[in-house]
Amino acid sequence: MLFNLRILLNNAAFRNGHSFVVRNFRxxxxxxxxxxxxxxxxxxxxxxxxxxxxxxLWLSADLKFRIKQKGEYLPLLQGKSLGMIFEKRSTRTRLSTETGFALLGGHPCFLTTQDIHLGVNESLTDTARVLSSMTDAVLARVYKQSDLDTLAKEASIPIINGLSDLYHPIQILADYLTLQEHYSSLKGLTLSWIGDGNNILHSIMMSAAKFGMHLQAATPKGYEPDPSVTKLAEQYAKENGTKLLLTNDPLEAAHGGNVLITDTWISMGQEEEKKKRLQAFQGYQVTMKTAKVAASDWTFLHCLPRKPEEVDDEVFYSPRSLVFPEAENRKWTIMVSKKQGMEDKFFVWFQLGHSCLWGKNKQVRLSNYITCSCNIYFFFQKLYNTSLVLISIYSVFAWSEINLLSNKSILTKILTTLDPPEHQPPLFANHCKLYNSYFRISLFMFREGPNSVPV
Known part of the structure; x- marks a missing residue:
């Protein structure tokens, strides 16, 4: 959907009795x-x-609102089937996958080690080709990441990592959705990991910096994250201007942290190491003593199941604990992980960046004032006394004498009336909100702003 913004702006201005002409727009x-x-x-x-x-994450929040809050039936995956390979048992992964896929109209097929032996009775290549002919996607919860890589290479359908020895991406998506719901924004948060250098930590290291989040991780000596993962995480932190701290001191990792995170110390397949690990992880239990050095708005996450030696009851069952919303969000994020591989219906319009509007020889800069995130537009930072022009694919509106500082509630009411909210956005703004439906383009332009350029 492309259109000439300069012509559209001029038409809007002339229809509303303004004499200025948009000389340049970029x-x-x-x-x-x-x-x-x-x-x-x-x-x-x-x-x-x-x-x-x-x-x-945006699609997950949208599906959660539309299905859970509004009770909509969305058979987006009707007629589709999902193969579920579980070498490792799991309550949350199985329930969230089966119920989530069924809610979207699909049919999940659960396969245990009694039904399928990856690379034993049949080669991974043959298994991948058979599954590709009978299902539309595969979620595999396996011991070795290399098995997933082989399946993905040989299969002609999407392969989803339900857990491996190296990564656990679907858990981290649920964690981020939970934090987004609680804090409104992920950018600038400090994540404090206290525990094993395992697949959960690896997945955080592969993604946190991309959201502008800082990571402070404490692991016992000998249980640090994989060196190749650490090297790549350091690169991401440098590229995104975030901090990455790896230490053996739990209190150092917790210092100033917004989110305290831990996980099981003994994963499936590590039962023989239990005595050794319990000894190595002494002092790594998350307690209120740990929380005292964290940020004032600290919260707690654990992907479950939880053992008392990992986190005490006072923290785990406190109002700051988000573990049960986190568990529920596995369902909504895993629905998107399956849907995104099969079907992609939605357009996303990203940040406007630095935009300028020239009118009456006045230049108004918009950077840092207007941002678009996943088709939902917000006002950020300071708002100035100015006129507002809303340009939409369907209609053009021009207002004058709207004082955005003193009449934010009025403006919000106007915008909400023009475009009623379809769903709760995943991110919340401190000021006015405009909700946009799918495929709609809406731009906010400040016209005849202050003489000095806002900073």
């Missing part, structure tokens, strides 16, 4: 930027950009 990044997820595997979050992960 934008930063192109607005039409469609996220392509159809047919892609979800093996690790390192294969996805920050915008692509944000898109998945």
């Amino acid at each position: 934008c930063g990044q192109p607005l039409q930027n469609k996220v392509q997820l159809k047919g892609r595997d979800l093996l690790t979050l390192k294969n996805f950009t920050g915008e692509e992960i944000k898109y998945m």
Whole structure:
């Protein structure tokens, strides 16, 4: 959907009795930027950009609102089938996958080690080809990441990582959705990991910096994260201007942290190491003593099941604990992980960037004042006394004498009336909100703003 903004602006101005002409209009990044997820595997979050992960979170929040709150029936995957390979048992992964896929109209097929032996009675290549002929996607919860890589290479359908020894991406999507719901925005948060350098930590390291989140991780000596993952995480932190701290001191990792996170110390397949691990992890239990050095708004996450030695009851059952919303969000994020591989219907319009509007020899800069995130537009930071022009695909409105500082509630009411909310957005603004339906383009332009350029 392309149109000439300069002509549209001039027409709007002339119809409303204004004499100025838009001499020049320019934008930063192109607005039409469609996220392509159809047919892609979800093996690790390192294969996805920050915008692509944000898109998945936005769709998860949208599905959650429309299905859970509004009671809508969305058979987006009707007639589709999902193969579920579980070498490792799991309450949350199985329930969230089966119920989520069924809610979208699909048919999940659960396969245990009694039904399928990857690479034993049949080669991974043959298994991948058979599953490709009978199902539309496969979610595999396996011991080895290399098995997932082989399945993805040989299969002609999307492969989703339900858990492996190296990564657990679907859990981290649920974690981020939970934090987004609680804090409104992920950017600037400090994640404090206290525990094993395992697949959960690896997935956080592959994605946190892409959201502008800092990571402070404490692991016992000998239980640090994989060196190859650490090297790539350091690169991401440098590229995104975030901090990455790896330490052996739990209190150092917790210091100033917004989110305290831990996980099981003994994963399935590590039962023989239980005595050794319990000894190595002494002092790593998350308690209120740990929380005292965290940020004042600290919260707690654990992917479950939880053992008392990992986190005490006072923290685990406190109002700051988000573990049960986190568990529920596995359902909504896993629905998107399956849907995104099969079907991609939605357009996403990204940040406007630096835009300028010239009128009556006055230049007004819009950077940092208007941002678009996943088709939902917000006002951020300071708002100035100015006129407002709303340009939409369907209609053009021009207002004058609207004082955005003193009449934010009036403006919000106007915008809400023009475009009623379809769903709760995943991100919340501190000021006015405009909700946009799918495929709609809406731009906010400040006209005849203050003489000095806002900073």
